[in-house]
Amino acid sequence: MRQHRVVLCLQDTTELDFNGQSIEGLGPLSYEAQRGMYLHPTYAVTPEREPLGITDARMWARTPKADDGTRAGVRESLRWSEAYERIGEMAQSLTDTRLVCVGDREADIVEMMRRARDLGHPADWLIRSKHNRTLPDGSKLWAQTMEATPLGEIEFTLAARTAEAARVVCQQIWARALNIPDGAGGQLTVTCVVAKETNPPAGCKAVQWHLLTNRMASDFAEVVEWIDWYRCRWEIETFFNVLKNGCRVEALQLGSVAKLELALAVYMLVAWRLARLVRLGRTHPDLSASALLTEAEWKFEFEPGPGDRLKRRHSDRRRNHTIARCGVGFAGLGQADIRPSAIGARCLLALAQMVGAPTLATGRGDEKVQPHTLSLSGNL
Numbered sequence: 001m002r003q004h005r006v007v008l009c010l011q012d013t014t015e016l017d018f019n020g021q022s023i024e025g026l027g028p029l030s031y032e033a034q035r036g037m038y039l040h041p042t043y044a045v046t047p048e049r050e051p052l053g054i055t056d057a058r059m060w061a062r063t064p065k066a067d068d069g070t071r072a073g074v075r076e077s078l079r080w081s082e083a084y085e086r087i088g089e090m091a092q093s094l095t096d097t098r099l100v101c102v103g104d105r106e107a108d109i110v111e112m113m114r115r116a117r118d119l120g121h122p123a124d125w126l127i128r129s130k131h132n133r134t135l136p137d138g139s140k141l142w143a144q145t146m147e148a149t150p151l152g153e154i155e156f157t158l159a160a161r162t163a164e165a166a167r168v169v170c171q172q173i174w175a176r177a178l179n180i181p182d183g184a185g186g187q188l189t190v191t192c193v194v195a196k197e198t199n200p201p202a203g204c205k206a207v208q209w210h211l212l213t214n215r216m217a218s219d220f221a222e223v224v225e226w227i228d229w230y231r232c233r234w235e236i237e238t239f240f241n242v243l244k245n246g247c248r249v250e251a252l253q254l255g256s257v258a259k260l261e262l263a264l265a266v267y268m269l270v271a272w273r274l275a276r277l278v279r280l281g282r283t284h285p286d287l288s289a290s291a292l293l294t295e296a297e298w299k300f301e302f303e304p305g306p307g308d309r310l311k312r313r314h315s316d317r318r319r320n321h322t323i324a325r326c327g328v329g330f331a332g333l334g335q336a337d338i339r340p341s342a343i344g345a346r347c348l349l350a351l352a353q354m355v356g357a358p359t360l361a362t363g364r365g366d367e368k369v370q371p372h373t374l375s376l377s378g379n380l
Contacts, residue, residue, distance in 0.1 A: 004046050004097055008229055009087045010236040011103045013040045017250055025257030027061035037061040040079045043236045051276040054268050056086050059261050081112045088122035099123040102233050105130035110183040121214055129210035133180050142210055145176045145192040151220045169207050171195040175223045195227055243271040
């Protein structure tokens with residue numbers, strides 16, 4: 001992380017569904033009858049979207065609701081402020097790198113903004129606004145931002161989504177520094193950015209974002225940079241996809257939530273490495289495998305043993321593509337004849353062994369640790 005001018009610390013929460021499994025300590029999910037737990041990691045990426053690792057993660061299982069509809073336990077929204085504080089602590093040792101905490105609409109919590117201000121903004125924050133707040137003069141936040149003339153327009157390609165093909169998006173941009181209530185009787189100075197699509201195709205919903213940040217814009221180019229940073233937030237969704245569909249963590253059959261937490265700590269690092277392989281396979285297709293894996297690691301997969309059909313000699317590019325594809329079959333990398341078969345499980349286990357916990361994936365061991373907040377570090 002030290003070698004980068006800016007590092008984006010992406011926060012988000014995902015559900016892990018273990019419905020139907022007899023795992024001690026699970027709690028309800030979105031529906032009270034569902035059983036599972038929640039994971040809230042901080043995922044560090046560069047503005048060019050290269051994954052750098054997991055800096056920390058919070059894991060918890062909800063308690064069931066009481067008869068009056070209330071739920072006991074720590075307020076879940078605190079996870080955003082606590083994660084920001086840990087980013088701020090990390091920023092103290094990264095004096096030449098600016099850390100930016102990035103979140104989606106669920107992060108639009110004034111408590112986190114106030115905490116960042118009280119700490120002196122050791123790290124910046126950039127979130128998608130969910131609440132069209134009432135300003136001290138009675139006007140609305142988004143309308144006030146759009147009162148001025150647009151700063152300019154941007155254009156980018158929106159990636160394909162479910163039932164929607166990739167398309168070019170053209171947005172008009174507004175930005176304005178405003179004061180909003182801080183929830184404690186005072187005010188916070190923020191910059192609100194509105195990015196509104198002009199002339200969306202027929203049948204397509206216009207892409208419109210309302211962003212908030214503690215940073216002050218010096219020019220239009222800086223605002224465009226913030227929008228690019230927000231668009232990088234999608235990388236944590238890719239990470240969750242790798243974790244759930246590549247590593248298949250929701251298929252883990254362990255005895256308790258405590259053991260799941262240990263296993264998830266390992267699999268998050270595995271998912272990060274797989275996601276990084278995918279990204280580098282796209283941006284640097286001819287990168288040597290030895291730049292990412294030790295000789296022992298790639299030989300583990302590509303030196304044939306009994307029953308193996310892989311050829312002894314693979315190009316560095318093919319090694320990278322094969323490993324990435326084994327972990328995330330949806331990646332679309334590598335050659336058509338490379339199939340994510342038994343080698344995928346072997347590769348995943350090998351990567352798990354590299355981070356030091358080979359027994360977690362199989363459920364062996366009698367660990368009795370209780371922490372619900374883990375501080376993780378990869379090769380950052």
